[in-house]
Amino acid sequence: MGPSIYIRNLTVRVDGRAILDNVSTEIPSGFVTAIIGPNGAGKTTMLKVILNQIDYAGEVSFKGSDGSRIIPKFGYVPQTLDFDRGLPMTALDFLLLPLQKGPLWWGRKGRFVEIAFESLKLVEASHLAGRQIGKLSGGELQRILLASALSSKPNLLLLDEPVSGVDIAGERLFCDLLDSIRMRENFTMVIVSHDLSLVSNHADRVICLNQMLVCHGTTDEMLTPANLQAVFGHHSDAIRSQHILRKDFKNASER
Amino acid sequence: MDLFGLIYKFFGTVFPFEWAQSAFVIRALLGIIFLTLLCGAMGIMVVNFRMAFFSDTISHSAFTGVALGLLLGINPWMTLAIFAVIVGLGIIRVKRHTELSTDTVTGVFFSTVIAIGIAIISLRKGLNRDLQSYLFGDILTINEMELTAMIALFILGIIFIWLTYNKLLLIGLHEDLAFSKGMNTPLYQYIFAGLLAVVVAFGIRAVGLLLVTALLILPAASARNMARSAGSLFWWSMILALVSGIAGLASSLLWDVATGASVILAASLFFLISSMLRVIRTN
Numbered sequence: 001m002g003p004s005i006y007i008r009n010l011t012v013r014v015d016g017r018a019i020l021d022n023v024s025t026e027i028p029s030g031f032v033t034a035i036i037g038p039n040g041a042g043k044t045t046m047l048k049v050i051l052n053q054i055d056y057a058g059e060v061s062f063k064g065s066d067g068s069r070i071i072p073k074f075g076y077v078p079q080t081l082d083f084d085r086g087l088p089m090t091a092l093d094f095l096l097l098p099l100q101k102g103p104l105w106w107g108r109k110g111r112f113v114e115i116a117f118e119s120l121k122l123v124e125a126s127h128l129a130g131r132q133i134g135k136l137s138g139g140e141l142q143r144i145l146l147a148s149a150l151s152s153k154p155n156l157l158l159l160d161e162p163v164s165g166v167d168i169a170g171e172r173l174f175c176d177l178l179d180s181i182r183m184r185e186n187f188t189m190v191i192v193s194h195d196l197s198l199v200s201n202h203a204d205r206v207i208c209l210n211q212m213l214v215c216h217g218t219t220d221e222m223l224t225p226a227n228l229q230a231v232f233g234h235h236s237d238a239i240r241s242q243h244i245l246r247k248d249f250k251n252a253s254e255r
Numbered sequence: 256m257d258l259f260g261l262i263y264k265f266f267g268t269v270f271p272f273e274w275a276q277s278a279f280v281i282r283a284l285l286g287i288i289f290l291t292l293l294c295g296a297m298g299i300m301v302v303n304f305r306m307a308f309f310s311d312t313i314s315h316s317a318f319t320g321v322a323l324g325l326l327l328g329i330n331p332w333m334t335l336a337i338f339a340v341i342v343g344l345g346i347i348r349v350k351r352h353t354e355l356s357t358d359t360v361t362g363v364f365f366s367t368v369i370a371i372g373i374a375i376i377s378l379r380k381g382l383n384r385d386l387q388s389y390l391f392g393d394i395l396t397i398n399e400m401e402l403t404a405m406i407a408l409f410i411l412g413i414i415f416i417w418l419t420y421n422k423l424l425l426i427g428l429h430e431d432l433a434f435s436k437g438m439n440t441p442l443y444q445y446i447f448a449g450l451l452a453v454v455v456a457f458g459i460r461a462v463g464l465l466l467v468t469a470l471l472i473l474p475a476a477s478a479r480n481m482a483r484s485a486g487s488l489f490w491w492s493m494i495l496a497l498v499s500g501i502a503g504l505a506s507s508l509l510w511d512v513a514t515g516a517s518v519i520l521a522a523s524l525f526f527l528i529s530s531m532l533r534v535i536r537t538n
Contacts (some may be wrong), residue, residue: 015354051435060435076435083428087303088482094428097485098436103420132483145432152436186303 002155002188003062003072005050010058012045019045020056023156023213027205029065032182032189034203034219036196038232041209043192047158050190062156068125075154075187077145080163085134091144092129096153119147123177139170143177150181157189163198175183175202196223259399274307274508279395286397287500287518289409290461291470293375295496296416297454298475299488300447307472309448310347312365313455314464316342319372320456321389326375332401335389336456342368343452347444392463392515393467394504405457419443424485462515468518473522474499480529495525 005027012020020042027033035043048054051074053141053255064070093104095116100109120126121144128136136144142162149157159178175198182189193199199206200220206222208231215227259278262285266275274280301310320338325330342364350360376386397405426433426440434440458467478491503518510517 048431051431053431053434074435076432078429078432081432084302084305086479087483088479088481088488089424093485097419097425097428098433098438100421102415103489104484104486105420106417107486148432158435241374254444 001065002029002157003064003070004188005156005190006050006059006061006063008059009047010046010049010056010060012042012049012054012056018211019050019208020049021212022059023209025207025213025216027188029063029188029191031204032178032188032191032202033201033205033207034191034193035207035209035216036193036199036231038194040211041231042211043159043194043209044160046207046209047160047190047192050156050158065130066088072156072188073152074152075149075152075157077142077149077157077159077162080106080138080165081133081141081145083134087132087134089133090130091120091125091133091136091147094133094144095148096117098148099151115151116147119151120144122150122181123147124173137170138165139167139174142166142170146174146177150185155187157187159189159191159193161194162190163193171198196228198209199223259402260470264391276535281393282397282399282402283504283514284407284501286402286462287504287514288497289405290394290457290472291496291500291518293409293412293454293494294458294470295474295478295493296453296489297412298471298473298496299478299492300416300423300427301451302479303424304447305357306451307468308365308380308469309343309453310359310455311315312341312346312361312368313339313364313452314459314467315372316368317389317456317464318386319368319375321386322372323475325386326379327494331389332410332456332460335459336453338368339452339456340449343448344445347448351352351441352446385537390463390465392459392461392466394461394514395507397460401460405460408453408457412450412454415446419447420489421485423447462518466515466519469519472494473519473526477522477526477529480526480533495522495529499525522534 008024010020010023011018014035023046035046037043045054049056049060062070062072092113095228096108096112099112099115102109115124117129120129123146125140125147128140128144133141133144163174166174179202191198191203200223200240203219205217206219207216208222208227208229214231215222263278263281301307317335317339320335323333323338324334326413327334345377350357353360369447422433422438422443425436426438426443430440455467458470462470474496475492477495478488481491482488499522500518502521504514506512506521507517509516
């Protein structure tokens with residue numbers, strides 16, 4: 001079972017400006033929690049705080065099922081990789097980078113290759129093992145990034161805008177994979193997203209940020225017109241329309 | 256007989272050619288072998304981290320390091336290496352603590368160190384004549400102590416690359432992702448920058464400060480054209496760097512051309528060939 005995350009009076013300042021201001025919330029164990037908000041709301045900053053990558057004021061603690069403090073095992077899926085597409089690296093190489101201690105130029109070690117293939121199998125991407133990462137589509141690359149996150153057997157999976165550069169078919173495949181993996185692995189999952197369709201279909205709980213905490217609770221209770229107005233301001237209508245359109249498209253394609 | 260005496264004897268016996276009878280040629284050959292292999296390995300990460308401009312700044316900072324050494328009466332190679340390391344670590348430090356882009360931070364350091372160097376040279380007349388050998392380098396004049404230091408640096412560099420190759424590749428792809436896997440990403444970057452600064456300092460001895468970045472970039476760039484995996488990338492870069500070094504040294508001795516220039520020309524030729532092969536392969 002994944003850890004619960006307790007955040008108390010969290011403030012992050014950059015050059016004197018508050019990116020997150022006195023945020024207190026909880027991320028319960030074993031659920032999918034989405035962090036939503038407009039650009040610059042501090043969503044990715046909160047993810048970096050959880051990953052302990054940046055300095056902050058306040059308290060962030062992780063607790064196990066018995067209430068004791070634990071150190072989580074992170075799995076992290078970034079928005080994308082910013083790399084030179086000509087880099088000669090296969091998807092299998094990419095998965096081995098954090099797993100294998102010895103350098104890849106001294107050969108791939110069998111037991112790590114097995115772990116990498118297990119992760120690829122989980123995301124239905126075994127056939128991509130020998131492909132160059134620079135030649136993968138957005139959706140394929142996201143599945144490889146998910147496989148890399150899963151290869152370290154995490155109990156806390158963090159995803160930063162995981163489907164932002166992916167087409168609708170790729171998005172559906174990715175989200176279905178996430179759902180099926182979570183059913184089996186039972187880890188805590190945190191998704192940063194501005195895609196309300198993804199959030200309403202796949203998240204159990206929502207944290208709405210706009211530098212401060214606007215609301216938090218179950219997805220059904222929180223995704224109300226009033227809360228969306230408070231989070232997204234003038235753009236809330238457009239976001240709701242986009243959300244409804246995408247949901248209609250999804251329902252139509254399912255029929 | 257000392258170790259170098261044995262090496263000269265070994266070459267003289269195994270290779271029955273005129274060049275193998277000259278101690279300075281053997282030293283230059285060994286120097287170029289160890290240096291190009293090290294540059295081949297380090298160059299992969301220079302390209303991976305997009306640090307060509309960083310490397311250029313380090314090499315140009317050497318100009319100021321040498322000028323400082325000459326002005327203060329200290330061995331210029333020592334001030335060159337120390338100044339290069341300070342500049343390298345300084346760039347990484349400032350880059351990590353500002354919102355400015357890497358290019359901007361590196362550009363600020365580049366222009367500042369060059370300006371300091373020119374100011375020092377203008378203080379002491381005749382200093383610019385001493386600086387010319389650092390501009391173009393000369394591996395043929397390498398002495399036994401320098402060669403020993405170069406071999407030690409090679410061993411250190413290869414151990415570092417052995418321990419960090421996978422990690423540095425991942426940091427270059429996505430630093431936050433590497434951090435989430437428990438890697439101390441700032442520490443790796445500082446160590447790499449410091450080591451690279453020393454490698455650049457030694458590279459200046461061989462090919463001069465104007466061309467040392469090319470010695471790092473060209474074999475690694477050619478290797479990208481040839482390799483199909485992260486493992487073979489390393490071997491291609493090492494082989495192409497080594498062959499460029501030996502071919503450059505040989506042509507320099509044959510046609511009496513500056514060694515640094517002929518090594519880089521050989522590496523450029525390999526880059527051209529590898530680019531053509533890549534186009535053919537892609538089509």
